[in-house]
Structure formats: C-alpha cells, structure tokens
Amino acid sequence: MTSIDADIDISKTYTELLPELGSYLYRLTCDKEVSNDIVQDTFVKVMEKQDQFNGRSSLKTWIFSIGTNLAMDWLRKKKRWSETAQDEAKSLAQSDPHYRAALMDKSQNSPSGAFDFKEHINFCFTCISKTLPLDQQVALILKDIYDFKINEISAILGSPEGTVKHWLFLARQTMSDIFDRRCALVNKQGVCYQCSELNGLFNPKQKQLKNVFQAVDKKDLYTLRTRLVKTIDPLSANGSDLEDTIMQILRKAIDD
Structure with missing residues (x-):
C-alpha cells in the first residue's frame, strides 16, 4: 500500500467512525463545542501520526486512543462533578x-x-x-x-x-x-x-x-x-x- 493509499484508508476509516467518536467525546466532556473541537484535533493528530500506526491494535482503537488522550488532557483541567x-x-x-x-x-x-x-x-x-x-x-x-x-x-x-x-x-x-x-x-x-x-x-x-x-x-x-x-x-x-x-x-x- 502506498502512502497515498494509506492516507485515503485512514481518512475513510476516520470518516466512518466520526458519528461514534463524536458522541463518545461528547459523553466525556458534556460540552458540544469542546467535543467538536476535540474531534477536529483528533483528525489532525491521526493524519500527523499515521506513520506511527503499527497495526498492533485496530485502526478504530488507535483513533479512539488519540481522541481519548486529547479529551483526558482537557478533562484533567476540570473538576469532577x-x-x-x-x-x-x-x-x-x-x-x-x-x-x-x-x-x-x-x-x-x-x-x-x-x-x-x-x-x-x-x-x-x-x-x-x-x-x-x-x-x-x-x-x-x-x-x-x-x-x-x-x-x-x-x-x-x-x-x-x-x-x-x-x-x-x-x-x-x-x-x-x-x-x-x-x-x-x-x-x-x-x-x-x-x-x-x-x-x-x-x-x-x-x-x-x-x-x-x-x-x-x-x-x-x-x-x-x-x-x-x-x-x-x-x-x-x-x-x-x-x-x-x-x-x-x-x-x-x-x-x-
């Protein structure tokens, strides 16, 4: 698979996961604006780090890992309810x-x-x-x-x-x-x-x-x-x- 093919495959998978990822991040943050921002930041990170995907986990798990880490970074600055x-x-x-x-x-x-x-x-x-x-x-x-x-x-x-x-x-x-x-x-x-x-x-x-x-x-x-x-x-x-x-x-x- 060429790098261009990999870009397309990862981008396609991300698009397919977007509704699930978006709802997940909203459940974590309870803030629609913040969760939308994290969704966008996740896509940027995914494309920047695609060469680091080693196949040890599924692409879905890897993408959710990036989104989760971004959300947790934001949530650590907030108090628990x-x-x-x-x-x-x-x-x-x-x-x-x-x-x-x-x-x-x-x-x-x-x-x-x-x-x-x-x-x-x-x-x-x-x-x-x-x-x-x-x-x-x-x-x-x-x-x-x-x-x-x-x-x-x-x-x-x-x-x-x-x-x-x-x-x-x-x-x-x-x-x-x-x-x-x-x-x-x-x-x-x-x-x-x-x-x-x-x-x-x-x-x-x-x-x-x-x-x-x-x-x-x-x-x-x-x-x-x-x-x-x-x-x-x-x-x-x-x-x-x-x-x-x-x-x-x-x-x-x-x-x-």
Missing part, C-alpha cells in the same frame, strides 16, 4: 428567568427539543458518570456504552488489563449506588422527584419509565440503563438540543 450537580442546575433554572426561558424555547421551538424517556436515562447516566474518577469514567463508557473489549481499553488508556477490570468494577458499583440513592424511578427521595417541575415539562413519560424500572430486579437495573443508553446518540437524538441547553445550565450552575 458532584452528585448534586443536577440539583444545582434545577435550582438555577428555576431561579433565573433567562435559563428557564431558554429551556422552554428549546422544548417548544427546536426540532431537537423533545426529551424522550430514554434520553432522560441517557442524560442522568452521563451526569453521574462525571462523578467518577476520570480513568473509571473513560473505561466505563468505552466498555459499557461502546462495547470496546478489555484489551482495547487497556491499549487506549495505556494501563494493564487487570487495572481496567478493577476500574470497571469500582465504576459500576459507584454508578449503581448513586442511582439507588438518587433516581426517582427506584427511590422516592431521588433527584427526579426534586426536579418534578422540570420533568413534567420535558419528560411527560416519566411515570411510564418508572413502571418499567420497578418491574425489573434491582440487580439488573444497571444493565437496563446501559442498554437504553446505547440506543441514544446524544448529538442527534430527538432531544439533543434540549439536552445541550440543560448541560450548559448545569455547567454554569457548578462553575465548570
């Missing part, structure tokens, strides 16, 4: 007419302003994953949402497979514990009850979703959540504009 981040966003939206108007505008006027019940699960999953240590968050999303294998995650993060497995165990345990405490679908004291006013406006099917979750054995709830999250592309889903607006309010509320 607290469990109360969604509460703080709710308080800001309710107290500031500007933000409440922005939410209503997206909900009523944007073609991507309808928050599907699965998108509600996706939004909460993304927010809670931001409370994890960074390595755990990345490993969890790669494995449980994008179906990367342990050895691929090991290559992406440059860490032993045993360490990756340990991170996944801790991350899943933490996610499940937080959901058990705070999710109104399984706990009446959950944050969704505290946000009932917003949910009534943007997630009218919450009762339907609650019935689904209460019919599932508690030990299987995490798997159900990840199964639902996998079906959502946060950048093109029905409520993608609304989610992005909520994320902007959330980042403002926690000074992120």
